[in-house]
Amino acid sequence: ERKHHQTQTTCWDHPKMTELYQSLADLNNVRFSAYRTAMKIRRLQKALCLDLLDLSVAQNTFEQHKLNNNNQLLSVPDVINCLTSIYDGLEQEHKDLVNVPLCVDMCLNWLLNVYDTGRSGKIRVLSMKIGLLSLSKGHLEDKYKHLFSQVASAGDTCDPRQLGLLLHEAIQIPRQLGEVAAFGGSNIEPSVRSCFQLRCIQTVVQMTQQQQIRR
Template sequence: MYSVSWKHLKNHEQQTTSWDHPKMTQLFQSMADLSHVCFSAYRTAMKSRRLQKALCLDLLELSIAQSVFDQHKLTHNGQLLEIPGIINCLCTVYRELQQVHPDLVNVPLCVDLCLNWLLKVYDSDRSGKVQVLSMKIGLFSLSKGPLKDKYKYLFAQVADAAGVCNQRRLALLLHNSIQIPHQLGEAAAFGGSNMEPSVRSCFQYVGRDDVIEVQQFVDWMHLEPQSMVWLPVLHRVTAAETAKHQAKCNICKECPMVGFRYRSLKHFNYNVCQTCFFSGRISKDYHLSYPMVEYCTPTTSGEDVRDFTKVLKNKFRSKKYFTKHPRLGYLPVQTILEEEHSET
């Protein structure tokens, strides 16, 4: 067990941190109630959301995080930070947040928990060191801000001086990112530790094999590649938390529906609430292969018209058609690359 003194923190002389912080252990144990969520991307995103809120990283603006890294002169991403250096950086982060959210941020506790999480994710050997790149990717991934901006910040961490990224650098970014779901016990569904299929997917999408630019990376990420799909789903989970939909769930009859709404693109006026969808519940007259559209915010009139048109078209398509033409909500990196799986 590794412990660190906190004497440099004001009004906080004896607190220590360890690899197995009781509050973090309690948090991870509480995630067992998400086991009913039968889709790994949603389950991982919901676990990440709990973690994000517990660490108060949902309050951290991307620009503030970058400013703190610059302030601490953490510009060399290959540098290994020892625990005192990590603590110094995190103290600045949380003091900044406390100024804006004094009632929500307990600086010593937040630093303690965030340090514990970073060590769990990026220091499995318990060496007491975390690479600057890893720390940045971890904090940026769970911070607050538009998804497109987050993709740009993440890309910037591995881009070279010319602002482009080769295959090795992209693999480094993806490897560091996948450690977050890995620590939550969810990495297998996103390709595990093998980043090669995802790297090839990106470069094949761009149509070159030397380097990619930031906008090309952003465009690929918007396809939600399998290895990274948990991150955009996290943003949708966040958006859906307070969403209310004036529609009735055709399974449990909840109305209005709170959270995600899933609308059928095969049957008129057929809706499923978040709870029923996550648990895989369906009604007798609905087949799992039928297409649905997800909404994390209330629908607009334009979306209602668009969906109505799609239902009209799908009315004349058979169950066999939908079974043969599955509609995935993400880019399956393995299946588009490996010829032997081309029919999956």
């Protein structure tokens, strides 16, 4: 049992997860927030063995489990079922690195801490996807594409509501690590507006350039 003093909530953590959180706290003396957050996420990623999980494998697992409805609520057994598929596959390739029961317990613990702070025993499909993809192995550009595809409409388009969903789920990871203040806080609306204002400016510039070319 772990008491979170800022929110006055009580969470149940696996003993190994408690050790991990203590080791993450040791990184708080890293001066720059971007480096500090990156180091925490890297340590978390390796502890959960998600640095071994390819983006495409994660996506294929979601499809195999028919996780197509992002608003669907998954119970703990549903999450365990998906995580077991992921870690069984990783164990086959990395027998010396992956302890399936421990990895499943740790990753479940982390997902619930990030996306089920009220401990309802359920998390949304989108939450689990964003959490796992964010910590998976892959080039940054490929990771952006996979994350974007989770909320995009047909034709690879994204409106402010969809982008807001993506940013909301993504920001929960640094929030849970105590680093959200360095990235604008939990309010994602300014970031969404900024993205679409920039897009509008780019569109106007492109239209102006096309008109000049025609002349």
